[in-house]
Amino acid sequence: MEQIAFIFLSALTLACALGVVLAKNAVNGAMCLLLCLAGIAGLFVQLHAYLLAFILVLVYAGAVVALFLFIIMLLDMQGGQAWRFRPAQALAGFAAAALLVTGLDLIAIRGRLGGGPPVGQGAGSSLKLYAYQLFTAYLLPVQVMGFLLLVAMLGIILISRRISEADPSK
Amino acid sequence: MTPTHIALSVLLAPLASAALITLLLGRRGGLASAVSVVAALFIACGALWLAFGGDRFTASWEWLRFGSFAVALGIKLDDLAALMLSIVGVVGLCVHVFSLGYMRDDAARARYFGGLSVFMFSMIGIVLADNLFMMFIFWELVGFSSYFLINHWRELASASDAAKKAFIVNRVGDFGFLLGIILCYWANGTVSLSELGAGHVVYSRLIPLLLFCGAIGKSAQLPLQVWLPDAMEGPTPVSALIHAATMVAAGIYMLCRIDVLMVPQARTVIAWVGTLTALYAAMCAITQRDIKKVLAYSTISQLGYMVAAFGLGSVGAAMFHLTTHAFFKALLFLGSGSVILGCHHEQDIFRMGGLRSRMPVTFWTFTIAVAAIIGMPGLAGFFSKDAILVLAFENNRAVFSVLAFTAILTAFYMIRLWKIVFLGEPAGEPARHAHEGGISLTAPLVLLAALSAVGGYWRAYPRAFDGVFSQIPEAGGATHAIVLATSLVVLVAGAGTALAYYATDGGDTLERRSPGAFRFLGALRSSFDTGYDFYVAEVQQRAALVLNFIDVVGLSGIVVRGLAGATEMFGFGIRALHTGRLSTYVYWFLGGVVVLWAFAAGVL
Amino acid sequence: MTPSLDAYVMLSSALFAIGFLGVLVRRNTLVIFMCLELMLVAATLALVAFSRFNGTEDGDVFVFFILTVAAAEVAVGLAIIVALFRLRQTIQVDRLNSMRH
Numbered sequence: 032m033e034q035i036a037f038i039f040l041s042a043l044t045l046a047c048a049l050g051v052v053l054a055k056n057a058v059n060g061a062m063c064l065l066l067c068l069a070g071i072a073g074l075f076v077q078l079h080a081y082l083l084a085f086i087l088v089l090v091y092a093g094a095v096v097a098l099f100l101f102i103i104m105l106l107d108m109q110g111g112q113a114w115r116f117r118p119a120q121a122l123a124g125f126a127a128a129a130l131l132v133t134g135l136d137l138i139a140i141r142g143r144l145g146g147g148p149p150v151g152q153g154a155g156s157s158l159k160l161y162a163y164q165l166f167t168a169y170l171l172p173v174q175v176m177g178f179l180l181l182v183a184m185l186g187i188i189l190i191s192r193r194i195s196e197a198d199p200s201k
Numbered sequence: 202m203t204p205t206h207i208a209l210s211v212l213l214a215p216l217a218s219a220a221l222i223t224l225l226l227g228r229r230g231g232l233a234s235a236v237s238v239v240a241a242l243f244i245a246c247g248a249l250w251l252a253f254g255g256d257r258f259t260a261s262w263e264w265l266r267f268g269s270f271a272v273a274l275g276i277k278l279d280d281l282a283a284l285m286l287s288i289v290g291v292v293g294l295c296v297h298v299f300s301l302g303y304m305r306d307d308a309a310r311a312r313y314f315g316g317l318s319v320f321m322f323s324m325i326g327i328v329l330a331d332n333l334f335m336m337f338i339f340w341e342l343v344g345f346s347s348y349f350l351i352n353h354w355r356e357l358a359s360a361s362d363a364a365k366k367a368f369i370v371n372r373v374g375d376f377g378f379l380l381g382i383i384l385c386y387w388a389n390g391t392v393s394l395s396e397l398g399a400g401h402v403v404y405s406r407l408i409p410l411l412l413f414c415g416a417i418g419k420s421a422q423l424p425l426q427v428w429l430p431d432a433m434e435g436p437t438p439v440s441a442l443i444h445a446a447t448m449v450a451a452g453i454y455m456l457c458r459i460d461v462l463m464v465p466q467a468r469t470v471i472a473w474v475g476t477l478t479a480l481y482a483a484m485c486a487i488t489q490r491d492i493k494k495v496l497a498y499s500t501i502s503q504l505g506y507m508v509a510a511f512g513l514g515s516v517g518a519a520m521f522h523l524t525t526h527a528f529f530k531a532l533l534f535l536g537s538g539s540v541i542l543g544c545h546h547e548q549d550i551f552r553m554g555g556l557r558s559r560m561p562v563t564f565w566t567f568t569i570a571v572a573a574i575i576g577m578p579g580l581a582g583f584f585s586k587d588a589i590l591v592l593a594f595e596n597n598r599a600v601f602s603v604l605a606f607t608a609i610l611t612a613f614y615m616i617r618l619w620k621i622v623f624l625g626e627p628a629g630e631p632a633r634h635a636h637e638g639g640i641s642l643t644a645p646l647v648l649l650a651a652l653s654a655v656g657g658y659w660r661a662y663p664r665a666f667d668g669v670f671s672q673i674p675e676a677g678g679a680t681h682a683i684v685l686a687t688s689l690v691v692l693v694a695g696a697g698t699a700l701a702y703y704a705t706d707g708g709d710t711l712e713r714r715s716p717g718a719f720r721f722l723g724a725l726r727s728s729f730d731t732g733y734d735f736y737v738a739e740v741q742q743r744a745a746l747v748l749n750f751i752d753v754v755g756l757s758g759i760v761v762r763g764l765a766g767a768t769e770m771f772g773f774g775i776r777a778l779h780t781g782r783l784s785t786y787v788y789w790f791l792g793g794v795v796v797l798w799a800f801a802a803g804v805l
Numbered sequence: 806m807t808p809s810l811d812a813y814v815m816l817s818s819a820l821f822a823i824g825f826l827g828v829l830v831r832r833n834t835l836v837i838f839m840c841l842e843l844m845l846v847a848a849t850l851a852l853v854a855f856s857r858f859n860g861t862e863d864g865d866v867f868v869f870f871i872l873t874v875a876a877a878e879v880a881v882g883l884a885i886i887v888a889l890f891r892l893r894q895t896i897q898v899d900r901l902n903s904m905r906h
Contacts, residue, residue: 037808052827078857095879102883124829128822135818176873183877187884781902784829
């Protein structure tokens with residue numbers, strides 16, 4: 032049962048990932064990304080990381096992709112340029128990607144992973160456990176994240192403001 | 202003041218004079234000439250003081266040291282040096298005083314006197330040098346002074362060419378000289394003349410012959426005699442001082458200095474070179490029109506006599522003839538200078554004539570000089586030439602006969618010159634209005650005439666020069682009689698023929714009556730120049746063009762511009778990496794990751 | 806039967822490679838950005854898989870941070886792209902090559 036779910040979800044994810052890469056229209060690409068994220072969320076659930084699945088859908092699919100869509104609509108409306116298929120470039124890219132996969136897999140499966148059943152419950156399954164970890168062992172990174180978000184916000188405001196000021200001249 | 206100090210001041214006084222003239226007195230001709238003449242006077246007095254004061258010494262200071270090799274500068278004052286120094290001093294003073302009058306109207310007087318002072322410094326350096334390196338340094342300096350003074354009237358292309366020719370031909374000889382010095386150092390471990398004279402010397406045939414190359418260049422022997430006639434482009438006092446009395450005699454002096462290195466085979470070669478030079482130059486002198494060129498060939502011929510005398514084995518005879526030659530040849534040149542000035546810078550003898558009544562002092566002094574050179578008994582030249590003929594008669598009959606024949610030719614062309622210039626009627630307007638120069642022109646003439654007359658009685662010289670003059674060969678009964686008879690016959694034959702043959706009007710009698718002989722002698726004269734021209738134009742020029750090609754294409758092109766081009770290509774390559782496209786940079790990231798993987802996997 | 810860890814890792818690396826391919830090949834800046842997000846998500850998947858199979862919670866917690874950073878990065882990046890668009894009127898990467906040479 033789990034295998035089937037896994038195969039279905041992974042097929043969905045990979046197909047949508049390819050869709051993001053190959054879609055001519057950027058909006059179509061964004062939609063594919065959305066579905067891809069849904070597949071990933073499903074995989075998270077299968078790995079007992081329920082909180083993370085939820086957060087993924089909420090933050091990533093909900094906010095980030097929405098933001099993407101906004102910007103695509105804003106900028107790409109002059110009629111998206113068709114993506115011309117250039118064989119040489121595609122081949123080079125494919126080769127690079129293959130190299131990457133090979134490398135990653137070589138490093139990752141360097142004989143140390145033999146499989147073996149999952150151990151324990153996984154922290155993501157229990158919210159309480161998760162929160163406990165977040166606020167004790169990983170408190171500092173949490174604070175730093177807060178700081179990071181603050182800085183990002185400020186940066187965005189600054190960038191946007193400068194442009195609007197310079198707007199009349201351009 | 203010790204003798205060392207006096208010698209040093211004699212050496213450095215002309216240098217100070219030259220420095221003063223160059224730095225301060227460039228425009229003030231009168232003051233410059235006065236400074237130079239004072240320096241010459243000081244040199245003459247100092248030289249005579251040293252010579253007759255009797256002190257003979259050597260002094261040396263180390264100048265450069267490279268490990269075990271040291272170059273020293275030093276003074277070696279022995280009888281030979283004292284004699285040469287006196288000659289240089291006295292003749293130098295006469296020429297300086299003569300120049301006061303001769304160059305009075307010249308615009309670049311200051312430069313001229315500066316050059317004369319530099320020359321005196323260089324010449325005294327050669328005379329006093331105590332080792333071959335120092336002599337070589339001053340040798341080159343003398344060559345430079347000669348170049349500078351020949352080129353005095355720079356605006357004339359002929360003067361510049363003559364100066365270049367003199368310098369280059371001398372340089373060829375100096376190359377052999379330098380090789381000889383290096384070989385001498387290598388073989389003997391020293392170039393100091395005192396050490397060579399005292400210690401055990403390695404005898405080789407090559408070293409003295411290479412050193413003789415320097416004398417071939419400087420003293421205008423065959424085959425490097427081509428520069429001396431052209432050097433007459435310089436002012437006449439320069440010709441008198443440098444190209445008659447002192448500089449060209451430096452070659453002979455150098456040979457006498459290295460007498461200790463000589464081997465019999467080298468001496469034979471030297472003797473024959475001198476003899477052939479004497480003959481060749483005498484033949485060339487017969488057809489010359491220019492008064493100075495006649496005297497130039499005469500100088501070459503007499504230098505040949507001196508070289509032959511040295512080659513036959515006697516330093517004394519060579520130096521004796523050098524002494525007397527200095528006096529009468531300087532007198533001949535200065536006299537011709539007086540004539541040239543009197544005829545308003547006319548140098549062609551066939552436009553002169555009849556100057557006997559118009560320039561009496563010049564006429565009588567010139568006559569004494571001519572008599573001396575052709576060997577009139579009683580005058581200086583007679584004794585010195587006699588000594589050489591005795592030497593030749595005793596050692597090498599072939600050389601004796603050639604030298605005797607050359608003496609006939611000497612008398613022949615000198616009487617020709619004398620007759621056409623001074624006797625007969627004036628051939629042109631300038632000669633008609635010729636007049637004697639001032640006291641500064643005539644006084645040196647008289648002094649030199651006196652010396653030419655009495656200079657031959659060497660026993661009358663103070664003991665000072667015994668080291669040299671005692672080596673003059675004395676002839677025994679039969680030899681003496683034969684040689685005496687020979688010289689008298691030679692004198693009468695040459696002089697008498699010339700007096701009778703040449704008419705004083707209408708140009709060159711030889712040219713008129715036997716044009717074949719005239720042309721032959723002319724071709725003889727120009728043969729050397731033609732040969733050198735051919736060599737330079739064909740052989741040397743080709744070699745130079747090949748080297749030029751290698752330089753331009755190989756060095757400048759391939760090496761220099763090639764390296765620059767390679768660097769440029771490298772820069773191009775690196776520049777191409779900045780494509781500005783995002784994907785390129787991502788590929789580079791991938792490359793970096795691969796390298797890191799390789800590290801991690803232990804491959805690199 | 807849960808799928809083995811290898812399967813999850815290979816899936817993650819395949820996703821990563823597809824994202825990488827997209828970054829190399831596409832010319833639209835926004836699409837490149839989306840592929841970038843794809844790569845990030847692939848990394849999170851691998852992390853969660855490892856944490857599940859090892860029984861630790863470090864992987865999960867780390868994913869939390871990754872998500873946060875990704876969100877911030879997207880926001881800032883899109884703001885820059887908008888600013889660039891205002892300046893250059895284009896978002897095609899091959900036109901944005903003022904760093905050439």
